[in-house]
Each structure stands twice: as structure tokens, then as C-alpha cells.
Amino acid sequence: MRVKSLIRNANPVPPPAGPLSDRAARELAALVGPDTAPARRAPARGPRLALAVSAAAAVIAAALFFGLRGGDGPGEGGPGGGGVMADEPYYGTTAELERAADVVLRVRLGAGRPVDDATTVAPARVLATGKGRAPDSPIEVAYSTPGTGPETAPLTAGEEYVLLLSLGEDGRYYLVSSVQGWYEVDGGRTVGDEDNAVRLSPGVREALGLAG
Amino acid sequence: MKTSRTRGDRERAARFTALYHRDQPRVCAYVHRRTGDRAAAEELTAEVFRTAWERMAAGQDVGTGWLFVTARNLLSNHHRSLARLTELHRAVADACGRAPASAQDDAVLDALDRLPSAHREVLQLTYWDGLGAAEAGELLGCSASAVWVRLHRARKAFRAAYELSRELV
DSSP, X not given: OOHHHHHHHTOSSOOOOXXXXXXXXXXXXXXXXXXXXXXXXXXXXXXXXXXXSOTTOHHHHHHHHIIIIIXXXXXXXXXSSOOSSOSSOOOOSHHHHXXXXXXXXXXXXXXOEESSSSEEEEEEXXXXXXXXXXXXXXXXXXXXXXXXXXXOOOOOTTOEEEEEEEEOTTSOEEESOTXXXXXXXXXXXXXXXXXXXXXOOHHHHHXXXXXX | OOOOOOHHHHXXXXXXXXXXXXXXXXXXXXXXXXXXXXXXXXXXXXXXXXXXXXXXXTTOOOOHHHXXXXXXXXXXXXXXXXXXXXXXXXXXXXXXXXXXXXXXXXXXXXXHHHSOHHHHHHHIIIIISOOOHHHHHHHHTSOHHHHXXXXXXXXXXXXXXXXXXXXXX
8 A cells, every 4th residue: 555645645735836926925025125036936957056056146046946846846855854755764874874773783683574564573683782772682673564665675584684773662673764774794794775875884883793 | 324235134035035935835835734724824824934034034043844833833823723634625625626535535534534643743744745854853843763653653554544444435
């Protein structure tokens, strides 16, 4: 079941697209003055231009925002204000990724069991702690069942992983991301998903007893 | 002595203008979804941005999360939310001359209405209002990662409620 598309389709007020309403444009002009308030939306520009405009170039800045976001409604991006309609956050840096996790653990994953049509819960024996307070082992890890969506973590029972986890109120631990919330441990090194370009910090890897 | 606008004034105006273009339509839609009344939404949104402008003029930061939190607070002060999403959808569709909700949408709205408010809110903020996890976290008073955990649970609860609603609607 595609929860996101079901709910989005039932949205009584679709995401706004296009320029400001006349009323909104007038109110903006009344606040900042007519010399800085663009009356209408300017044509969309490419992102390279945005790097060149100064902060004072309000018209172009506004056009940039619409060029990047307006046409398609809420767009894609990371968790820091982006990721607007994404199912999962994407963390651009090691610091962001590790900050998103309550704990970073090296674990041996046990056999999972489905708890609903899209979620698997598996026990995990904790081998080392790279961030956060070491929990009582084993823990229960909840993750999207592999194959139930476009982004699911391919976790396998019996394998060793580094997991980046948030502690839920139900006492279970949840991957911070199906793509970036796990690294397979192979020969003492971490191997992430091919779509995950972010590596763990040296400090965390060292705490986990991993070379790379 | 009257001076021309300072560089600081112009930069502040430019920042506000960019913020306004990016978020005014989003905030207005957010309010519209909760009042079912376009005119009331525009009025309340104008109040949000008047306050934002004053805040920026006083040298304080204003971000997207602050705008939505302020809109939420004004909503709670001045408007009583419609009892059910199905009624709200009907009111908006009538006002816009749109077709009524489909049977599937009715089941979705009914399922959302059945959910505990905490589940319903995180689903609405994410999938209707288009808020990122950090923005939603400001409204919900929790961290971005906690939003994802709450969303995960809310989606699970929605699935169960939707199955029930499909049988009933």
C-alpha cells in the first residue's frame, strides 16, 4: 500500500504552484517597499545563476526559489528542511548522518519477523557502541521489510552490520534511513549502500573497532 | 536625518522577499487546509508575515519552521478547526467548484479522521503540507529523527485504519 500517494491524492488543497497571488504580492510590496518587491514571478533560472546573485538581488533570488521548487510543488532534498515529500531523509554529511542517530552500534543481526505488511523486527546482538549509551543486548531493530518499497535496507540475518538507529517510544530501534542507516561489516571495514556516499567518522569507526 | 535605505535594510528586504516567495503560498495552503476558508487563510497568513517582517526588522531570525509555528498558534487562537477532514474536503471542493472527493479519497480522509491526532498531524504535515522533518519537528516539538520515527508509526496506523475505512465507506 502506497501510503504517501494515497494521502497526497486526498489533499483538499493541493501544493501551491506558480506565482504569488495578487493579494500576496501587494502585501509583500507594502512590507518591504515597491523597489524590492517583485510584482510577478520572473522566469525560472538555473542554479548556477543563483551563485552569482547578491543578497540584494531579490527578484532573481525569488525567481530561483520558484525555479527550483515552484513548478513541481514540494520537492526533493535532505532532512534539514528539504526532503519535503521524500519517504526517507538523505544526509549529506557524516556529521548530519551521525547526529540523526541516537546510537551507532556494531551488531550481529538475528532472524527478522514481519510485524505488519511493510515492517520487519529483528533481534540484534550488540558487539560495540560507536555513539550513544550502550543498550542492553540484544536490542530489537525495526526496518522496512526488504522489497516492500523503493528504498528498503537489504539486511540479512546472521550478518554483521553497523546500524545508525533512533530509539522509539516502544523500545525498538529504527534505522535513521533505509539507505544510510546501515553499513555491512566486511573484513573489518564498513561497506554502505551504493547510493550512500557518506562514510562514518574515524572516531565512530575506531570506537566500533573497525579500520575503515 | 533621512537616509536612503542602508545596505542592511536592503539585504533584510531581500532575505524576507525570498522567504516570502518560498513560503507564503505554503503557509497559506497550510492554513487553508485547516480552516477550509481561503479568505481566512489569506488574512491569517498576512498576519504571520507581518509579524515575521517586524521580527526581522528587530534583528531576529525567521525561518520556515517559525512561520508554520506562528500560523499554528494563530489558528488555535482564532479558528475552530472543522470537525472532520471529510467535511473540510467538501467545504474546500464546494468553494473551488471542484468535484467531490472520490470514494478512495473518502476512505483516506475517513482513515485519517480515525487516527489519534498525533498520527494524523505528522502525516498531514509531511504529505499535505510538504514540511521536511526539521520543519515538522519544530511544529511537533521534537527532533527531525523523532519525526521519522513518528511518521513510521503513523503510516503503520494509517494502513490499519484505511483497511477498515475501505470496508465502511
